[in-house]
Amino acid sequence: MKQLIKNIRNSSHLPFVCFFLAAAVLPLFVENDFYLDGFILIFIWASFSSAWNIIAGFTGMVSLGHNALFGIGAYSSTILLIRYGISPWFGLLIGGTLAAAVGVLIGVICFRLRSHYFALATLAFGEVIFILAMNFADITGGAEGIALPIEPDIWNMSFQGKLPYVYSGLILLMIVTIVSSKIKQSKLGYFLIAFKENEDAARMLGVNTGRARLTAMAISSFLAAVTGSFYAQYIVFIDPSSVCRIQLSIQAALFAIVGGIGTVFGPIVGAVIFVPITIALRAVLGSTMPGLHLIIYGFILIVVLLYMPQGILGAAKNKLFRISNN
Amino acid sequence: MDLSIFLQLLISGILLGGIYAMSSIGLTLIFGVMKIVNFAHGEFLMLAMYFSFFLHHLFKLDPYVSIIIVAPALFIIGIILYKTIIRYTIGKPILTQIFVTLGISIVIENLALLFFSGDFKAVTLDYLQVPFFLGPFDSIGIGEIIINPGRLIAFITGLLISGAFYLFLKFSYTGKIIRATAQDRTTALLMGINIDRVYMLTFAIGLLLVGIAGCLMIPIFTVHPFVGFEFVLIMFVVVVLGGLGSIVGAVAAGLFIGVVEVFSSFIIGPDSKQAIYFIIFIILLIIRPSGLFGIKGEEELERIEAID
Numbered sequence: 340m341k342q343l344i345k346n347i348r349n350s351s352h353l354p355f356v357c358f359f360l361a362a363a364v365l366p367l368f369v370e371n372d373f374y375l376d377g378f379i380l381i382f383i384w385a386s387f388s389s390a391w392n393i394i395a396g397f398t399g400m401v402s403l404g405h406n407a408l409f410g411i412g413a414y415s416s417t418i419l420l421i422r423y424g425i426s427p428w429f430g431l432l433i434g435g436t437l438a439a440a441v442g443v444l445i446g447v448i449c450f451r452l453r454s455h456y457f458a459l460a461t462l463a464f465g466e467v468i469f470i471l472a473m474n475f476a477d478i479t480g481g482a483e484g485i486a487l488p489i490e491p492d493i494w495n496m497s498f499q500g501k502l503p504y505v506y507s508g509l510i511l512l513m514i515v516t517i518v519s520s521k522i523k524q525s526k527l528g529y530f531l532i533a534f535k536e537n538e539d540a541a542r543m544l545g546v547n548t549g550r551a552r553l554t555a556m557a558i559s560s561f562l563a564a565v566t567g568s569f570y571a572q573y574i575v576f577i578d579p580s581s582v583c584r585i586q587l588s589i590q591a592a593l594f595a596i597v598g599g600i601g602t603v604f605g606p607i608v609g610a611v612i613f614v615p616i617t618i619a620l621r622a623v624l625g626s627t628m629p630g631l632h633l634i635i636y637g638f639i640l641i642v643v644l645l646y647m648p649q650g651i652l653g654a655a656k657n658k659l660f661r662i663s664n665n
Numbered sequence: 666m667d668l669s670i671f672l673q674l675l676i677s678g679i680l681l682g683g684i685y686a687m688s689s690i691g692l693t694l695i696f697g698v699m700k701i702v703n704f705a706h707g708e709f710l711m712l713a714m715y716f717s718f719f720l721h722h723l724f725k726l727d728p729y730v731s732i733i734i735v736a737p738a739l740f741i742i743g744i745i746l747y748k749t750i751i752r753y754t755i756g757k758p759i760l761t762q763i764f765v766t767l768g769i770s771i772v773i774e775n776l777a778l779l780f781f782s783g784d785f786k787a788v789t790l791d792y793l794q795v796p797f798f799l800g801p802f803d804s805i806g807i808g809e810i811i812i813n814p815g816r817l818i819a820f821i822t823g824l825l826i827s828g829a830f831y832l833f834l835k836f837s838y839t840g841k842i843i844r845a846t847a848q849d850r851t852t853a854l855l856m857g858i859n860i861d862r863v864y865m866l867t868f869a870i871g872l873l874l875v876g877i878a879g880c881l882m883i884p885i886f887t888v889h890p891f892v893g894f895e896f897v898l899i900m901f902v903v904v905v906l907g908g909l910g911s912i913v914g915a916v917a918a919g920l921f922i923g924v925v926e927v928f929s930s931f932i933i934g935p936d937s938k939q940a941i942y943f944i945i946f947i948i949l950l951i952i953r954p955s956g957l958f959g960i961k962g963e964e965e966l967e968r969i970e971a972i973d
Binding site: 395399401403448449452453454455456458459460462463464466467470471473474585589592593596600628629630631633634636637638640641644645648 | 759761764767772778894902936937939946
């Protein structure tokens with residue numbers, strides 16, 4: 340027991356153990372649905388940003404098409420539920436697998452290119468999915484979208500009240516975080532970092548960078564799609580512009596970059612900062628000044644990238660490191 | 666397909682493609698010299714269109730005349746942005762370059778939404794309202810071909826400016842310096858070229874070119890805060906198809922994409938036309954990622970170092 344306490348105290352994960360504990364306990368004392376909604380959205384967007392971070396942060400290959408993977412997840416589970424009565428619990432796995440296959444396909448096509456082309460190719464791919472979702476109205480409902488059934492039923496992943504969503508969202512975020520942290524500490528994680536830092540040197544040392552990146556892409560795509568399925572189940576209405584827009588990928592990047600790109604917990608820090616600000620600014624300024632929060636975010640993105648490229652966590656770590664060295 | 670319909674579509678496509686080519690040249694120039702993909706390029710086009718619109722709306726200035734105000738304005742915006750932001754992204758990781766330019770594009774897009782509202786705005790010029798006709802050429806069985814005067818003016822001006830700019834790059838002293846820097850930054854530096862100035866000039870010229878394109882496009886297209894994103898996607902397809910960094914490639918690819926767009930919206934319908942050129946784009950990345958006129962292997966970029 341003493342050892343365990345010591346381990347926890349020494350671990351840099353301590354703040355995040357506290358975060359998850361707080362995230363598990365706090366909602367019990369919150370009665371207002373508006374705030375619970377905030378919790379759920381933090382969990383969803385932190386999960387999505389973490390999934391993006393697995394490919395973009397760990398390997399340096401910037402994907403601008405994760406919105407499409409999110410959309411594939413949302414549409415797969417929804418269509419399977421509405422047309423074939425398949426439970427979203429299976430639907431999200433099927434959607435995740437489909438997205439992972441698509442992610443691997445993108446990887447096979449684009450990984451031999453350097454990052455500029457990868458970013459442009461994933462952007463184009465995301466747009467193709469968006470256009471398909473818009474135009475295949477027979478299957479996707481087109482621009483009108485699809486509404487999901489709302490009678491509470493655990494089999495249909497549809498719950499009474501907000502609390503069950505809070506806890507499923509929290510579990511989702513914990514799974515994504517654990518996967519991300521396991522990757523980072525595993526051989527795969529070291530391969531990815533080796534690739535990011537110096538591809539030629541990594542290859543010389545016998546690292547199969549292609550396969551490592553494909554694995555990361557598959558995992559990242561799977562998690563992005565599962566998050567998409569859960570989002571669809573929570574919002575109970577999806578249309579191409581809410582689940583396939585490029586803005587989703589940019590948002591994931593914003594959270595990860597400001598929180599600390601390439602770190603396991605950076606995306607969570609980003610989501611905890613930005614989701615409440617977004618909700619508050621939208622509530623206050625929504626109708627009078629549309630887009631004001633995006634102007635602020637754009638500035639923050641530029642400033643962080645130029646002056647604090649490692650994000651909040653990176654900067655904090657550097658500071659702690661300096662203190663412990665003194 | 667009827668021959669006259671075919672010719673009609675071909676001519677419309679080429680006219681449209683000339684506009685795409687014109688608006689993409691700045692993007693490909695900036696990439697070729699600075700190795701930065703400027704994700705904000707569409708927003709600069711949008712700004713130019715708004716400038717031209719307001720000059721016409723407030724001062725009754727003809728959009729084609731407004732080029733002499735809008736293009737220098739964009740040039741100055743380019744210098745300011747280079748000095749304050751872009752300069753510090755050169756040689757940085759690709760993630761930084763992508764999201765700094767994306768950050769600029771988000772800011773400009775939403776500033777436009779805030780100040781200009783989300784309404785669609787257009788300039789209608791009386792003297793462009795009457796289309797003129799080619800033909801009919803009854804002897805070879807071709808009927809009348811309609812030509813939209815606004816598009817014809819944009820096409821001709823666009824090609825002239827592209828050509829002039831190509832000659833500028835090829836023969837002028839400044840052009841040679843820009844090309845030298847694009848070819849080999851280190852050697853250029855050793856020859857005493859002020860790289861920082863060349864980059865500033867390149868970025869500003871890139872914006873100047875898109876400024877001209879904006880003025881040529883405002884009589885034809887409506888402008889709204891999100892128009893930049895629509896066009897920048899087409900521009901990306903054009904510059905990658907032509908080979909990133911290649912001016913001639915951008916012109917050829919622009920014409921090709923214009924023709925593809927017109928034919929596919931006639932055959933499949935206007936809703937899926939975008940999907941077609943994105944699919945072309947993805948196939949291209951599989952077969953020949955360096956583009957039609959790019960140097961093979963160019964897609965595997967070398968890193969360049971930061972200034973200072």
